[in-house]
Amino acid sequence: MTQTNNPLPPERLLQLDDVNVHFPMREGLVKAVNGVSYHINRGEVLGIVGESGSGKSVTARSIMRLQPKQALDAGGSIRFRRKSGEEVLISSEDRQSRTMRDLRGNEIGMIFQEPMTALSPVHTIGTQIMRTVMLHRNVSKADARARAIELLTKVQMPRPNDIVDRYPHHLSGGMRQRAMIALALACDPTLLIADEPTTALDVTTEAQILHLLKSLQQELGMAIVFITHNFGVVADIADRVAVMYLGRVVETGTVDEIFYEPKHPYTQALLRSIPKLGGQKARRLKTISGTVPDPFNVPPGCSFHPRCMRAVGGICNVTTPPEVRFPNGQISRCHFAEEFRSEAAE
Amino acid sequence: MTVASEKAEAIQDDTLISIRGAKKYFPVHGGWLRKKIGEVRAVDDITFDIKKGETFGLVGESGSGKSSIARLILRAYDLTEGEILFRRSNGSIVDITSLGDREMREIRREMQMIFQDPYSSLNPRMTILDLVGEPLTIHGVGSPSEIEDRVAELLRLVGLRPEYVSRYPHAFSGGQRQRIGIARALALNPSFIAADEAVSALDVSVAAQNINLLQDLQEQLGLTYLFITHDLGMVEHISDRIGVMYLGRLMEVGPTEEMFSNPLHPYTEALLAAVPQPDPRGNRERKRVALKGEIADAMNIPTGCPFHPRCPYADSKCKAEVPALRSVAGGRQVRCHYAESLDLTGVAAQ
Numbered sequence: 001m002t003q004t005n006n007p008l009p010p011e012r013l014l015q016l017d018d019v020n021v022h023f024p025m026r027e028g029l030v031k032a033v034n035g036v037s038y039h040i041n042r043g044e045v046l047g048i049v050g051e052s053g054s055g056k057s058v059t060a061r062s063i064m065r066l067q068p069k070q071a072l073d074a075g076g077s078i079r080f081r082r083k084s085g086e087e088v089l090i091s092s093e094d095r096q097s098r099t100m101r102d103l104r105g106n107e108i109g110m111i112f113q114e115p116m117t118a119l120s121p122v123h124t125i126g127t128q129i130m131r132t133v134m135l136h137r138n139v140s141k142a143d144a145r146a147r148a149i150e151l152l153t154k155v156q157m158p159r160p161n162d163i164v165d166r167y168p169h170h171l172s173g174g175m176r177q178r179a180m181i182a183l184a185l186a187c188d189p190t191l192l193i194a195d196e197p198t199t200a201l202d203v204t205t206e207a208q209i210l211h212l213l214k215s216l217q218q219e220l221g222m223a224i225v226f227i228t229h230n231f232g233v234v235a236d237i238a239d240r241v242a243v244m245y246l247g248r249v250v251e252t253g254t255v256d257e258i259f260y261e262p263k264h265p266y267t268q269a270l271l272r273s274i275p276k277l278g279g280q281k282a283r284r285l286k287t288i289s290g291t292v293p294d295p296f297n298v299p300p301g302c303s304f305h306p307r308c309m310r311a312v313g314g315i316c317n318v319t320t321p322p323e324v325r326f327p328n329g330q331i332s333r334c335h336f337a338e339e340f341r342s343e344a345a346e
Numbered sequence: 347m348t349v350a351s352e353k354a355e356a357i358q359d360d361t362l363i364s365i366r367g368a369k370k371y372f373p374v375h376g377g378w379l380r381k382k383i384g385e386v387r388a389v390d391d392i393t394f395d396i397k398k399g400e401t402f403g404l405v406g407e408s409g410s411g412k413s414s415i416a417r418l419i420l421r422a423y424d425l426t427e428g429e430i431l432f433r434r435s436n437g438s439i440v441d442i443t444s445l446g447d448r449e450m451r452e453i454r455r456e457m458q459m460i461f462q463d464p465y466s467s468l469n470p471r472m473t474i475l476d477l478v479g480e481p482l483t484i485h486g487v488g489s490p491s492e493i494e495d496r497v498a499e500l501l502r503l504v505g506l507r508p509e510y511v512s513r514y515p516h517a518f519s520g521g522q523r524q525r526i527g528i529a530r531a532l533a534l535n536p537s538f539i540a541a542d543e544a545v546s547a548l549d550v551s552v553a554a555q556n557i558n559l560l561q562d563l564q565e566q567l568g569l570t571y572l573f574i575t576h577d578l579g580m581v582e583h584i585s586d587r588i589g590v591m592y593l594g595r596l597m598e599v600g601p602t603e604e605m606f607s608n609p610l611h612p613y614t615e616a617l618l619a620a621v622p623q624p625d626p627r628g629n630r631e632r633k634r635v636a637l638k639g640e641i642a643d644a645m646n647i648p649t650g651c652p653f654h655p656r657c658p659y660a661d662s663k664c665k666a667e668v669p670a671l672r673s674v675a676g677g678r679q680v681r682c683h684y685a686e687s688l689d690l691t692g693v694a695a696q
């Protein structure tokens with residue numbers, strides 16, 4: 001399974017192979033990340049979409065080596081290609097290793113739903129950006145300040161010369177989000193990990209931030225891992241999509257493949273349950289029966305089987321489905337994926 | 347009981363709640379001596395009717411006054427000015443803003459609220475029996491064994507197993523907790539329920555189940571809903587009519603389909619254009635002009651049309667004159683000087 005021994009293909013920026021992260025809890029072992037594999041190429045936007053608790057954030061924190069203290073690395077590899085071209089095996093690095101401290105901020109930036117998890121309330125926006133710049137670059141204070149103003153301009157902050165000396169609490173929610181993006185971009189990262197960055201925003205501000213991220217991504221050529229539970233957002237920003245359920249990636253493909261030819265019953269059912277704006281009005285929404293099981297009682301076999309309309313007894317509840325790979329590159333973790341080949345989602 | 351007879355004539359037969367010229371201003375204190383330095387006009391001259399048995403949706407950016415309207419209707423806040431007429435289940439019409447505490451207690455049985463956060467809105471130390479039965483106990487309705495029967499019936503109604511009565515909220519998922527909140531709201535047979543961001547915190551698949559439940563209950567029990575959400579796809583699905591709020595004012599009111607396919611107010615157009623759809627090709631083709639700027643500071647509402655600093659169609663008249671909420675054809679209302687001449691884009695039914 002794990003191809004850790006082969007070098008990464010040249011276009012590859014990040015690759016996860018069979019990553020496992022567990023939490024030992026009093027009630028039992030939570031396999032929060034249960035064999036996750038995905039990759040992202042240079043300059044690409046990968047959308048990670050899934051319901052809450054599916055392991056999106058734990059996986060992202062694992063890439064940054066910023067997992068909660070109780071988390072156990074339970075195997076798998078995370079590899080990253082540095083700006084120098086050299087490959088690093090992130091999964092064998094410690095949280096505070098030299099390499100990781102250098103990667104975080106300098107090569108991999110991260111933004112969150114709540115800007116105050118990244119911004120300090122007691123320092124001005126300018127000071128915080130300048131610190132990051134000076135930590136990773138050998139520049140004077142004046143140059144770092146100029147860089148801070150340049151970054152604030154780049155994220156289309158209104159009045160950047162004024163905002164640079166303001167504290168986060170002076171800013172509106174949308175402006176804090178922009179400040180956090182500026183901070184994440186301080187050292188021209190090649191990878192930006194965005195964990196639900198627009199979830200708490202109004203649609204109008206969300207549209208502005210999505211637009212900004214798309215234009216920055218094109219201007220700077222960075223890759224983005226964009227995590228969200230919102231299928232509209234992922235359809236808007238992603239080139240490729242990975243759909244997660246209960247600690248596993250159940251399907252990956254290009255954004256058009258996922259939305260117009262989904263090949264996993266979970267993706268198909270989720271897409272049917274979203275009311276589409278301007279869509280044909282049906283009185284009832286289509287639903288998926290039941291709820292996401294609690295993490296201590298992950299069903300055996302295919303973990304989606306208790307909720308799956310297509311589940312076949314004796315197979316789905318017994319055997320974990322393999323990755324079924326289609327000629328176009330789309331991958332579905334379902335025993336019967338081959339049979340959905342020609343079925344488009346209505 | 348205050349029967350506003352002259353008002354009763356003015357309320358239409360199919361109306362459950364009539365909100366008229368409602369204002370809610372909050373004083374803002376600041377500085378050393380916590381002196382009043384201004385006010386937030388959370389709700390500013392709002393007038394609309396909610397019809398019996400309909401779902402009226404309220405949308406608008408956060409801070410636009412949606413929750414305040416729900417709270418005014420339920421008298422969790424007192425009005426600064428205006429009146430709110432409510433048709434009781436016995437047929438009488440009351441102005442809830444002029445009722446005393448005792449009368450209001452009676453009315454509250456007929457109006458309930460369900461909340462966004464199913465985690466914090468249920469007391470974790472109470473069993474499901476106590477939580478769902480509490481409104482009955484408070485209003486002295488029934489003996490303990492009658493209450494137990496009623497709770498079991500309510501749980502069945504919301505699709506939960508009656509055997510769960512002795513469990514605590516933590517044993518339930520978010521979607522189930524919300525059903526517990528719904529059962530509690532239904533305990534006293536209300537005619538009206540305000541749902542404030544009720545499914546916003548739930549996962550897609552669970553939100554869809556609970557929306558279906560709310561619609562089934564509406565049909566079975568003849569409920570009227572005020573449905574507040576920032577999710578425009580959801581509001582379109584559930585609402586018969588919609589009100590669009592901006593900075594404490596209604597910008598547009600009308601039937602859902604007509605409004606969303608053919609908006610009359612530039613703010614409605616902007617909201618619809620901002621929504622990213624689960625349709626990558628459509629998103630690429632649609633011209634999505636991001637609305638510029640942010641909602642104004644509620645303490646410094648712009649002159650003239652409050653939307654003018656962000657409106658792509660604004661001119662000097664918009665800066666100077668406040669547009670009134672006017673009735674136009676098709677049972678629609680709009681607050682824009684140029685509603686008739688603008689040709690705005692909505693979301694077409696495919």
Ligand SMILES: Nc1ncnc2c1ncn2[C@@H]1O[C@H](COP(=O)(O)OP(=O)(O)O)[C@@H](O)[C@H]1O
Nearest residue numbers: 023032051052053054055056057058059068295
């Ligand atoms: N610090 C922690 N301790 C124990 N369990 C955790 C912790 N953080 C996350 N988990 C569990 O890991 C699973 C995945 O969580 P997460 O990655 O946050 O999901 P998502 O981001 O997809 O919503 C969940 O079941 C969650 O409860």
Ligand SMILES: Nc1ncnc2c1ncn2[C@@H]1O[C@H](COP(=O)(O)OP(=O)(O)O)[C@@H](O)[C@H]1O
Nearest residue numbers: 372386388407408409410411412413414415644
């Ligand atoms: N209890 C209160 N005290 C002071 N200001 C309030 C209070 N409740 C709401 N506001 C203000 O009123 C405005 C409208 O708020 P709200 O009704 O909560 O809007 P929405 O629900 O649309 O987000 C906001 O500016 C808010 O800060």
Ligand code: SF4
Nearest residue numbers: 302305308316334335
């Ligand atoms: S493997 Fe079986 S249960 Fe799992 S998604 Fe496929 S059909 Fe459904």
Ligand code: SF4
Nearest residue numbers: 651654657664682683
């Ligand atoms: S009145 Fe003027 S500023 Fe206001 S919405 Fe209409 S065109 Fe725009």
Ligand SMILES: [Mg+2]
Nearest residue numbers: 056057058196
């Ligand atoms: Mg998360």
Ligand SMILES: [Mg+2]
Nearest residue numbers: 412413414542
């Ligand atoms: Mg609100």
